[in-house]
Amino acid sequence: MKKQESKHLENWLSVFNDVVSSGLVVEANDFLNEYIEKFLKENPDIRVAKQNRIKTNVSFKDKLIRNNYVSSWTYDDSNHQANKETLCKNLPDFIGFRINPLFGNEEESLANSLIEFLNNQTNIVIPEAEQNPKNLQSNGHAIIKFQGHINLEKEPTIKFGFEIQIKSMVHNLWGEVEHRSIYKPNSFDFRIDENKKSVENIWQILTSVDQQLFNINKEIYRKDDLLKQLFTIYLDEMKLIPTLNSHYYYSIFFNTFLLNDIESLEKLLAQLIIEKNIESKLDYNIENLENNFAYDTLETILAKILYTNESEFIEKIFQQCFNKTEETSFKNILISSIIKNMGLDESITEDSLLYDYDEDDDDNKDSLITEDKSELLTSLEQFGFKTGRYK
Known part of the structure; x- marks a missing residue:
């Protein structure tokens, strides 16, 4: 890494740590969690598990390099507030939520309902491009997710990027395996191609099981x-x-x-x-x-x-x-x-x-x-x- 890029990297890490230590991102995370909890209470028939996290500095550093944010983000030596606003707005998954419905067939409808609900909250903005939650991953599989921004009344100029993924229980299990073994391997693995084939075969089996379980679940008679x-x-x-x-x-x-x-x-x-x-x-x-x-x-x-x-x-x-x-x-x-x-x-x-x-x-x-x-x-x-x- 060039000296200038290394300097920018250290600068952005410093800004990131300042934002986290201020507690603002924790408050924003709590607000978003409250909205999601309210949505789930208003829809008691939806059976889900829920996880959330705030990005760590280790993960942030990795993303800075991998997505070339070091070069694409403009750092202002004389305006620390502007740097905080830049980082919070342009880090799309500063706050991350994963909601797990029981079955894959429920993912998209759940996401659409949640988007509609969040669109009615005054301090949340979901861009037009994110209104359709169905996305295609590099592995060729669809993933249901959307991104947006949430801000606090006491700091209205700072808008925290958040990402919400909707993954069925089976999809979530498979995704964790793929993420660790294919997307983020710890070191060089000469068996990577073989692993990809194995993971893909597992995906086909799991999605078949998911569909069969969904069909059985539907056979509940009134x-x-x-x-x-x-x-x-x-x-x-x-x-x-x-x-x-x-x-x-x-x-x-x-x-x-x-x-x-x-x-x-x-x-x-x-x-x-x-x-x-x-x-x-x-x-x-x-x-x-x-x-x-x-x-x-x-x-x-x-x-x-x-x-x-x-x-x-x-x-x-x-x-x-x-x-x-x-x-x-x-x-x-x-x-x-x-x-x-x-x-x-x-x-x-x-x-x-x-x-x-x-x-x-x-x-x-x-x-x-x-x-x-x-x-x-x-x-x-x-x-x-x-x-x-x-x-």
């Missing part, structure tokens, strides 16, 4: 899904309806007559498990909503998208489970239940939908009717109906 599955198995044994397309009929039945009603589903299933039949049918009380503003439109739509035999199969399931009054048709029960589940029985009225309708404006009327049908079709599709049949 209670109502399990109850519905058991319910259909027992009814299928009774050969109540044809097996072909039975999923379609059951989906409409559950979404129309047992929506968010686990208690009733449990009562029905208990009978099926113990008695292999439903001896005590449940009462199904639904207000007749034939005069509701949406009734006629729904009746028209259902006539096109729900075939007669399909309606009969759904009615068979209903009759197996519920009592109904003889004078009420199944069609009326079906449409009234849909209206109630859509929330159209009380929260929305025809007057509220037509508040700005001019009776003389036929074009506006046609547009409004079309829009209403579109919204109803969207809701019916969510209930499991084959709305693509509607023309």
Whole structure:
């Protein structure tokens, strides 16, 4: 190293030590940690481990030389404050955080959510170029990380560079091995190429394991899904309806007559498990909503998208489970239940939908009717109906 470069190196090391000894970087680190902790508390479903560090003078010296900061940074002999600002701003990972979600599939979405959260903090700036956290490493693998700056109110001109890496547990383990054996070997190693191949093979194995564990973790069933599955198995044994397309009929039945009603589903299933039949049918009380503003439109739509035999199969399931009054048709029960589940029985009225309708404006009327049908079709599709049949 040239004499001038050696002098600059000593100067920057001195500035670095002054900044660290002032305690400012520790405060900045604590502030950033508080923000991340707040983010994690607001997102309790995110399961992570977290590590953080402030760069040491040994690591700083290594980076000064390796990244040629000694030559690229301008050192001002007469302005120590400017030198501190230069170092803190241009050292991109003065403060470093590593957040480890369980799986690789969670890395990018976690980073994007965290970036969005930090963008709303007044003393943090994440440059536009860092808003996309997906980066390509020299080893050809992607890494999820982003950089930014954080400053303190008492020293607003000093902006500390920070880097946040998002690495899954498996990615983190592999990264540590690669970092020590390939990226920062302690000495010359004639087996470096062989080691690279070995590390790469390990990466392929670990990522495969990570994906398999992620897939297994996703197979956590909700209670109502399990109850519905058991319910259909027992009814299928009774050969109540044809097996072909039975999923379609059951989906409409559950979404129309047992929506968010686990208690009733449990009562029905208990009978099926113990008695292999439903001896005590449940009462199904639904207000007749034939005069509701949406009734006629729904009746028209259902006539096109729900075939007669399909309606009969759904009615068979209903009759197996519920009592109904003889004078009420199944069609009326079906449409009234849909209206109630859509929330159209009380929260929305025809007057509220037509508040700005001019009776003389036929074009506006046609547009409004079309829009209403579109919204109803969207809701019916969510209930499991084959709305693509509607023309």
